[in-house]
Amino acid sequence: MAASTDLKGLTIKAALEGLAAKRFSAEELAKTYIDAIAAANPHLNAYVLETPDKALEMARASDARRAAGEAGPLEGISLGIKDLFCTEGVRATAASKILGNFVPPYESTVTAHLWRDGAVMLGKLNMDEFAMGSSNETSAFGAVVNPWRTRGSNQALTPGGSSGGSAAAVAADLCLAATATDTGGSIRQPAAFTGTVGIKPTYGRCSRYGVVAFASSLDQAGPIAKTVEDAAILLRSMSGHDPKDSTSLDVEVPDFAGFVGKSVKGLRVGVPDEYRLDGMPEEIAKLWDQGVEWLKAAGCEIKRVSLPHTKYALPAYYIIAPAEASSNLARYDGMRFGLRAEGANLTEVYENSRAEGFGEEVTRRILIGAYVLSAGYYDAYYLKAQKVRRRIADDFDAAFQEVDALLTPTAPSAAFALGDRVSDPVAMYLNDVFTVTTNLAGLPGISVPAGLDAGGLPLGLQLIGRALDEGTIFSLAGALEEAAGFRGKATPWW
Numbered sequence: 001m002a003a004s005t006d007l008k009g010l011t012i013k014a015a016l017e018g019l020a021a022k023r024f025s026a027e028e029l030a031k032t033y034i035d036a037i038a039a040a041n042p043h044l045n046a047y048v049l050e051t052p053d054k055a056l057e058m059a060r061a062s063d064a065r066r067a068a069g070e071a072g073p074l075e076g077i078s079l080g081i082k083d084l085f086c087t088e089g090v091r092a093t094a095a096s097k098i099l100g101n102f103v104p105p106y107e108s109t110v111t112a113h114l115w116r117d118g119a120v121m122l123g124k125l126n127m128d129e130f131a132m133g134s135s136n137e138t139s140a141f142g143a144v145v146n147p148w149r150t151r152g153s154n155q156a157l158t159p160g161g162s163s164g165g166s167a168a169a170v171a172a173d174l175c176l177a178a179t180a181t182d183t184g185g186s187i188r189q190p191a192a193f194t195g196t197v198g199i200k201p202t203y204g205r206c207s208r209y210g211v212v213a214f215a216s217s218l219d220q221a222g223p224i225a226k227t228v229e230d231a232a233i234l235l236r237s238m239s240g241h242d243p244k245d246s247t248s249l250d251v252e253v254p255d256f257a258g259f260v261g262k263s264v265k266g267l268r269v270g271v272p273d274e275y276r277l278d279g280m281p282e283e284i285a286k287l288w289d290q291g292v293e294w295l296k297a298a299g300c301e302i303k304r305v306s307l308p309h310t311k312y313a314l315p316a317y318y319i320i321a322p323a324e325a326s327s328n329l330a331r332y333d334g335m336r337f338g339l340r341a342e343g344a345n346l347t348e349v350y351e352n353s354r355a356e357g358f359g360e361e362v363t364r365r366i367l368i369g370a371y372v373l374s375a376g377y378y379d380a381y382y383l384k385a386q387k388v389r390r391r392i393a394d395d396f397d398a399a400f401q402e403v404d405a406l407l408t409p410t411a412p413s414a415a416f417a418l419g420d421r422v423s424d425p426v427a428m429y430l431n432d433v434f435t436v437t438t439n440l441a442g443l444p445g446i447s448v449p450a451g452l453d454a455g456g457l458p459l460g461l462q463l464i465g466r467a468l469d470e471g472t473i474f475s476l477a478g479a480l481e482e483a484a485g486f487r488g489k490a491t492p493w494w
Contacts, residue, residue, distance in 0.1 A: 007032040008173040009489075012077055012230040015176055019066065019076045026066070026076030026120060029176075030059035033078045033122050037174050043494035046159075046169040048083050048141045049091055049124040058120040065118065074237050075118030080175035082166050083124040084131055085111050085221075086210040090121075094212040095139040096129045098357025099338045108210025109242045110179060110221045117237045122175050126165030129359045130329065131183055131214045134431035136164025136190075137422055138361040146194060146415050147172040147490035150455035154493075157415040157457070160190030160431075166224045167194040171490055177225040177234050181211060183218045184317055185411075185435025188447035191224055192410035192460025195449040195488045197231045197477070198224040202467045203442035204249035206235075207242035215324035216247075218317075218439040228448060228477045232256035235470070251468060259471040260478040265299030267476065270403035274310035275434060277412065283453045284409045291407055291450060291461045294483035295476065303403055307395040310437060312388045317436040318429060319372050319385035325362075326369025332357060364425065393441040400466050405476055408434050410447040410460035434462060444470045448477045450484040458488055 007029055010018065018024055034052045041047050055078065062076040086092045086104035093099040107115075115121075128138040135158040136144040146159040147168055159168040163180035167190030170178050180187045182200035191198030199222045206221040213219060223234035236256050242248040271292060276285070292302050334340040334353025341352035358366065372381035399406065412433055421427045438445040444467070447460040461480060465473035 008036055010176065011226050012176050012233050015077060016075070020071070026059040026062040027056060029076060030055045030078050030120050030122070033175055037122065040172055040174055040494045044145050044147060044168050044172055045142055046126055046144050046165045046172065046174055047080065047123045048093065048095065048126045048165070051090060051121055051123045054090065055120050055122050062118050062120060072116065072118030073233070074114060076120060077118070077176050078120045078122050079114060080122050080125045080166060080169045080178040081111060082127055082163055082179050082181060084127060084181050084212045085179055086212070087111055087121065087124065090124065092124065092212070093140070094130050095127045095141055096357065096359065096362065097140045097339055098332045098353070102338050104210070106210060109207035109244060110211065110238045113237050113240060119237070125169055125178055128162035128164065129362050130212065130325070131162040131181055131186055132325065132361050132365055133161040134185070134189060134428050135418070135421065136161040137418060138359050140359060143418050144168045145418070147494070148194060148415060148457055149493060150457060156418045158193065158418050160193035160415065162186040163190045163224060167191055167196055167198070170194070170196045170224050170226060177223055177230055179221060179238065180224045181219055181221050182439065183214050183321060184439050185432040187222045187224060188435050188445055188460070188462060189411045189431055191447040192449070192458065193415040195458035195486065195490070196224050196226060197228050197446065197448055198222065199231050199235060199446040199470070200438065200444060201235060201239065201470055202249070202444045204247050205468070205470070206238050207240070207245040207248045209242055209244040213328040215321040216328060217324060218321060220439070228474060228481045229257055229260045231446070232260050232474050249468070254471055256470055256474050259474040262475045262478070263299065264295070264475050264479045266301070267405065267472065268301045268303055268403040269295050269476065270303050270305035270399050270406045272305050272307045272310065272399070272406055272408060274307050275408045277433065281413060284412065284459060287451045287459050287461065288407070288409050291480060294480060295407065298479040298483065305399040305403060305406070307399060307437070309388060309391040309395050313392055313437045313440060314429065314433055316385040316388040316392070317432065317440060318368070319381050320389065322365040322369035323373050323382050324369070326366045326373065329362070329366055389440045392437055396441045396443060404472055406464040408462045408464065410434060410462040414453045414455070414457035414459055438464050443467055444473055446473050446477045448480045448484070449486040449488065450480060451486065452488055
């Protein structure tokens, strides 16, 4: 039998091969991760709920199916689940006090697809409260700590947000891969900060049913994994039409993994002028140039393109997302589920429950959202932001007449220290500068780890594709991954 340390560092692909060859069982695999979580989680705070009993029960059922010749595409694969996904009979909090000990009586469609395909749940992963944040510091359970450290320093760093628990758990080998969600960069930025791969698929590719809503026209589920191929394998299981979600696309789900390793010769890749920001760290600019050279060497044709409305993306996003959040979060009133505070009358119960239940960042966004939707300001803010959003989508449409995909940095910096930007919301929001455009336009984007900064921290490059053309970006991401040869791993300090 393989030693547990060998099992911990496996990819999904290698784990599936090992399980099929009976070198180890799903139960042994799950036990390895349960032990790893028990040792590391007190230091990393990646999981907000560990479910070892459920994991072992699911793993045994998986081994029985494999023995009966009924193995699914993810049979026996141990996963972490972001706490934004409802899991039947298992607490789901969206990392907020207001949901209290809410135990959903139903399963999200994405997780139901994973269990259908044989996956095993290790537990629920930490995140920014209601997915609002870029550093995982708004969680009611406290911040997640990035498994990576700057060379020669013991300072705790952010794993990014909002899917910080997902990214940290994958980077620290506390699961084979994890589910995540992305509303403005919440899969891709944490992936870049932790040396993992994260893809936000096309809007509508994965069902939003049973995923706690933040901004319904922007939210999209996707995987964080150790390799491009693993992300492709997981995304295939997560995707699919769902009649329970009116925005779910009724399209065939391709075999995404089949695109990884395909030749990218002749593909045209655009480099957008507007993403070259003033004050961009030199290391990120250099890595971007290096990415261009790698794709050229792989046979791609590189073209400069213009996305003229890029500079309006962040302001438009921070009007649309809070507006939708204020509407979605109106249901948390202390009446039907979750936290309920006492009050002398109905209004006071509402006010006290929301005041006690919501954290500072969520409160800030609800207030902004309520303001931009109010009678006197709707046209000036919300309506205008929606028009800008249309222009941003048009920019991408025009660019995709000339190119097959775009290459950009994922984030404007490497992981920063916890506590660094908490007091300055605008500095925090600037983390999303390269990622929000794809959410506004509903396009797929993937972050691939491509190098290390001077302090030895991972940096990511982002590929953006046409709607429903994840295949092309998986092929390009595979080429980028191979050229970068990123083998970086956080040195365990926990």
